[in-house]
Amino acid sequence: MQPTGHGHMNRVVTLTDVARLAGVSVATASKALNGRDQVKDSTRARVQEAAARLSFSPNRLARGLLAGRSGTVGLLTSDLEGRFVLPILMGAEDAFGAGQVNVFLCDARGDTIRERYHLRALLGRRVDGLLVVGRQTDPRPSLGRDIGVPVVYAYAPSDDPADLSLVPDNIGAGRLAVEHLLACGRRRIAHVSGELVYSAARDRAQGARERLAQEGLELVGDVMYGEWSERWGRDATAMLLAQHPEVDAILCGSDQIARGALDTARDLHRTVPDDIAVMGFDNWEVLTTNARPELTSIDANLQQLGHTAAQRVFAALEGIDIGSGEQALPGRLVIRGSTVARQ
Amino acid sequence: MQPTGHGHMNRVVTLTDVARLAGVSVATASKALNGRDQVKDSTRARVQEAAARLSFSPNRLARGLLAGRSGTVGLLTSDLEGRFVLPILMGAEDAFGAGQVNVFLCDARGDTIRERYHLRALLGRRVDGLLVVGRQTDPRPSLGRDIGVPVVYAYAPSDDPADLSLVPDNIGAGRLAVEHLLACGRRRIAHVSGELVYSAARDRAQGARERLAQEGLELVGDVMYGEWSERWGRDATAMLLAQHPEVDAILCGSDQIARGALDTARDLHRTVPDDIAVMGFDNWEVLTTNARPELTSIDANLQQLGHTAAQRVFAALEGIDIGSGEQALPGRLVIRGSTVARQ
DNA sequence: AACGTCGCCGAAAAGGTTTTCTGAATGTAG
């Protein structure tokens, strides 16, 4: 074809070529390159040089076929769009890439049919393990027990307790948030959150209430469930401050909602944090570090969660029992100016 | 092991098993399942039933080894974190997934060493093609001409004109933005943008200037280059309005900057859009649809770009010449309340 | 009855690598 152009067509170099150049058999070449003994040092050097000269890289298809394991894992997401999937994916890719494992990415886009289709494809590729990442913390249907490879669920837990699921600890996050507000001297705390159908919203509210109860306190008013949006944050905060002007802290179910709360507080000339403290969840840096004042938030450590999930898959590959059920990973408080005045 | 538990250990079913159950040879079984002729209908049915009963799925490693093509492509990103990579990735995954192709995801995290490492790994896996996605529109070093498989660069173009690169048309986007502001009756347009070192910032400014020149107009003041942040948008807008109170439109280099501009305008009691029009780039919905008023923006159609890039890789796999050089894909104007008062 | 044709199935090879086993050569001890 094009001898100097992009040579898509030149046959790729195989172990046979290396062996021929080094003047040995393929068996010896293989052993030399894989560091097995029974090869004289001089021979090994010759083979290695030949491999380097031809820039040989072993065909992992053939290796996988023989070994019975491909050295790949499937990453099955229900929704790439979601803001929460990406950090998990990064953490997982990072953990896998450190080994010799490569990752197949599949996006089912919330469609069960497509999910089963991708599952079949991945199993056909003989992935050694599966990581299933959902977009909500609400349980999702299990892939089943007879997949043939270890499966770990991240963010969205499986509804089968025999599966292992890694989820963020939203109840703990709610407690942590209230803990911080209490430490800031706040006592009249209201909670504006997202949609009630999300267990993340309910869990955070529960954690918040529990921690308050521990001090003999209650939330000011009912939890205001609405949308996960800045707009709802603005509107809800306006209603809240009209009805309960005495609140000294607004715990928001997400950073977006908190941004809305900050806007409304500013509109109403309530100073943050002196007059009212505001905080959010998720620690979405684009939102938190550009807010006025910068926004205190609870980081769910999602990248860590992805990393841990990948390590669990790894462990399962090694034959180690990784347990089952839901394991909740703690969040982390990130303090900024919206709860603590900077000096 | 655990006969009823998660059976990771049970040998996976192979074509031989199917053939034995159906009482035919593996050759016949293969032909039956792959829809080739030379198989009696009744035999084919028997094989299909056997395959279904054993839930057989052919080993794509073996198939790939034989066919010389693996049916996979590598997606090499320089940075998963970036906001621009994800939509491209979605578009690409979508396009590939529609075929029989699966995608290996690799994140080099902006590190050249890691990139070469991943490249080797992907070539060892015998990917049929590569899609390289960068995080900036500035040129990046080519992977080289002798990869052995077709490569398409998306978002960040290759510095080798012999490679094919798909990039957003930022100059056109700048023109498009000014076009819209002119259509809204604005004549005194200022431009607040991000970091000068980004070609995206320079290109958009260039496009804006070109379109203004076409009307015999110029930007009000110099382009204000700064950070891609809300904070900079606020500060720059404050300076701008102090120095040039007569501006009737602020074109912002990103939606984040535009959000900052909106904030400052509100602080200074300048009404948007009646007094000043504001618009951004990128159409980041979280920011645009929650702004007050909602933010007009230019969408770079990144998902489309990823889709197109994937199709180019596909075409190259089919042996079709996909050309070379930079191909710029047009953006799309999304009109919202920050430039046009809603009736 | 002999022959050609057609439809269907199976044997075998190929793809690239790893591993096991055999065998050759060299060195060492008796």
Next chain:
DNA sequence: CTACATTCAGAAAACCTTTTCGGCGACGTT
């Protein structure tokens, strides 16, 4: 010089699927 251990290289099988080619039986034709 023989017996034996040791070191290193190669032959061959295995992994699973697809494809090619040969063969076999049935059928139709002369």
